[in-house]
Amino acid sequence: MKLSICAIASEVVPLAKTGGLADVASALSRQLTAGGHDVRLFVPFYSQIRRDRLQAARVESLQGLAIITGSHEYRVDVWKAKLPGSSTPVYLVESDALFARTRLYTGDPDEHRRFLVLTRAALECCRRMNFRPHIVHSHDWHTAFAPLWLRSNYKNDPVFANTRSVLTIHNIGYQGEFSAADAGDLDLGADAYLLHQDDLRAGRVNALKNGILHADAVTTVSPTYAREITTPQFGMGMETALAARGKAVRGILNGVDYEEWDPRRDKYLPIHFSAADLPRKAELKRNFLLRQNLKPTQGRVPLLGIVSRLASQKGFDLLTESLPRLLKNHDLRLAVVGTGDAQYEKFFAGLAEKHRGRAWFFAGYDEALAHWIEGASDVFLMPSLYEPCGLNQMYSLRYGTIPVVRRTGGLADSVTHFDPTTGEGTGIVFNDFDTSAMDWALDTAMQWFVQPDLWQKIVLNAMRCDFSWETQANEYLKLFAELLQVDAAALIERNTAQKAAG
């Protein structure tokens, strides 16, 4: 059986990206397309998207669509392109009034309306194209109103007669809350009773919560995070809504796009390596240190790397305590690329200044540098406070760059603590979110690194891990099959047969 899937996301690589959502929206869509399914992906045509690099064409039947949100009316033009390097069609929703801003996400008063229009436009496009999706797949709060609209404004529309909705939560920390005074923007008419009523009385509308309540299935991006968010500690106010959905909530670990992240043929790196050729990784490290004016290392001195949004979610409150001590007590090199909270930018800039030649910081977003750090480092630091899935620790594993992570969310599901007695494990995993646990993990990394045989064992274990999308996309297909009450094997077989064919 061939599935028709309408996926709606606020970012997608390589067109527009601020984090892992963009990687996932792209890789999952491409994987399902390669499996023979008809996936149509809808994203905003942000002014930041490089139009010269994209062969996009206007879809004639989708020009000047009127999208009404309460008292506001927007005209959108829809363009179509291929997701670069694939045959997945991406529909770009253009509205200068909404998507020509200095950043992808803003704190502007109409922020919720920008994404209501995206979501509404995607559903309207399905109607106009007579595209009858089996699945409408929303990602995060931005597109979380699709399930509710399918139960209200579109409930009698034949195009959606057999549609099931799925909401994937990539990060519960962002919920798209807006004032109840703007509830009219949803254009629900008599179906407004479907909105979470206690929230309305409290003067707010929460996009994510309404998605959780109305989606046929709710997924998040790792099994551990799926359990964590049902607790008040991690649920950020969504735990009751999630509990109400019971078994409709599940975790599917993200995959890695190994076309993009492979040390044997990484297009950003001048030197390639594999598990059979580790001296070349050491060569890449030397090359990187030289390029960034970091002192060359003699003997076993590790390079520690970080690639991250600089947000408290990522555990920087531990690192601001532990890294200065570590740099004082050990010989090591540190390379950080990241952008975000000013306090952390300031911290890393200060560290690089103080330890010039040993610590290095690039404040910004840079795809090539991200690959360099993954490839050249010995150790990757990701001690997150919470982590729905996390991709960088999985990239690190493939590059033999040993992750130091906290046991939470997808980090717990993808990295196992190395046990020197059995020789099993792929990284260094600590439990408590406090500096003594962080110090312990960093000291362990330093102690293990100076033992070449032991370190090599961890590196080889890490490089063998396989988190490919081929496997993970099948987990989504199993879920879709359950929702549609069809045989999962038939969907997955199609997936496998198509890929084998082409």
Ligand code: ADP
């Ligand atoms: P999150 O989505 O929470 O930021 P993930 O680990 O899932 O975390 O994904 C982050 C993605 O963004 C990875 O692909 C990572 O390489 C990339 N990334 C984050 N910060 C930067 C940066 N400053 N420069 C380049 N890539 C970055």
Ligand code: GLC
């Ligand atoms: C979010 C999460 C991250 C996850 C990514 C993709 O941004 O913070 O853990 O890997 O989405 O699902």
